[in-house]
Amino acid sequence: MDVSAAIMVFAYLAVIIGLGFYLSRFVKSEDDFWLAGRTMGPWVTAFSYTATWYSAVALVGSPAFIYGKGLAMGVWTAFGATWLFVIGPTMALGVPLRRMSERLNAVTIPEWIGARFDSRLLTGLAAICIVVFFIPYITAITKGAATVFQVFVNIPYIWGVILTGIVVAIYMTLSGYYGVCWTDFIQGWIMIVALTVTLITALVKAGGIGAAVSTLKSIDPKLVAPSGGLPWPMFISMAFVWGFVTWGQPQMLVRFLGLKSARQIKTLFVVAAFSSLFIIFPCYMLGVLGKVFYPTEFLKRPDLLIPSMLKDMMPLFFVGFFLCAVIAATMSTMDSIVLVATSSVVRDIYERLILIPKGAVIDHVRMLKISRVVCVIILALGILLAIKPPGIIWSISVFAVGSIAATITASILYGVFWKRANWQGSLASMIVGFGVTMLWYALKIKFMHPYLVGMIFSHIAFPIFALMFPPPSKELVERVYGAK
């Protein structure tokens, strides 16, 4: 490892920590910690939206996934990711979710669900679900970061785990949502620059787009076929299936709640569409071009594709910059997950389910201190589990986000768009979504992904159970949707 690259990485970590210290001055109460007092601008929020979703799994795992699947899969998956992941939820959910959260005074997604359906039980269930699935997700992401440190900077795995935890703990506990968004903004730009430069270099070395396509065709004509040589239904499901998972991710949806005003969603919408494309498109295209340079080398271990491309094509100092991008991708996801898990414990479970039913007065400054302590505890739990390295990062990440999506997406969609939606429908959809997903995993059925099956069944269960019970009261409907 080049010394200049190591200096670059540690300078980057120092900047992130420094930013955390600077932004801590704005955090005066619990609401500032969770949602920056709803003062974030659309550009910062848009980058935070995309940087939160794309972790090291996107930067290293996506090219590995596309390697050998061909140009069409790369293009359509990038299109699907931008279309379904950004445009869909922002157009459909952004404004109504934000407006309702203002009317219901909700700053977290479990709190929004509980207030929408007037049920503390639902707040508790959603919060528990988030904590249970997000702690292993934190573990998987920590393992990813520690492995990157180990491979590129020769830092022993255990020290990589500790270093990642300490850096995230410092800037997060100090600055909360302010730090999460602003560091995501910087991290998003680092990812875009690193990926764009690498893609352009790879394209030049391949002799341009035309030459790259010809080489791919000479290796295997399926690599440039319109559906990648797969049957169309299989191709479409593979290219688009993950786009739906973001519709029920609390760490993404909470971005709409933190904006200064609902009108800024319009700007967020366009900026996020571009930033998402500029991150994920180079990832997939590097996977496609990998086949041009290494036709058979990485068939068994595609995860080594990106490290090898960097080593063979880029100057050593740039490897350090790309490493910063991978660490940035990791931390920008991890901080948001930790914040949402912490808010579930403190705001949703401790405040809403324990303090308020007792009639206690909420001291928001004291709650801020508790939040910071809980934040460190959750991070520590995730990191402790990472000391003994868990299984495959990709599988754990997919299990966590897929299970959460299957459990809460129906409650959000029906809660926003259907006035007749009641708490019984929401409860049924959560139980069915969670249960079916777990059952599908347990039975190891290969037909369709478990999360997608859980999503389908939860969306069917919601209206059936909702119609079996009385509609919500007129007062609740007016509180949620506004008086006529």
Place this chain on the structure above:
Amino acid sequence: MAWSSFFMLIIVLLGPIVAIVVSLSGYFEKVFRIHEEK
């Protein structure tokens, strides 16, 4: 091969293009009106 490269570029850019078109179309103004504070 040029046409297919161009076609793929359009597909990839379709997301941001749609985002700009929707943004300029007045869709959000309509949504803002529907969900205006009542």
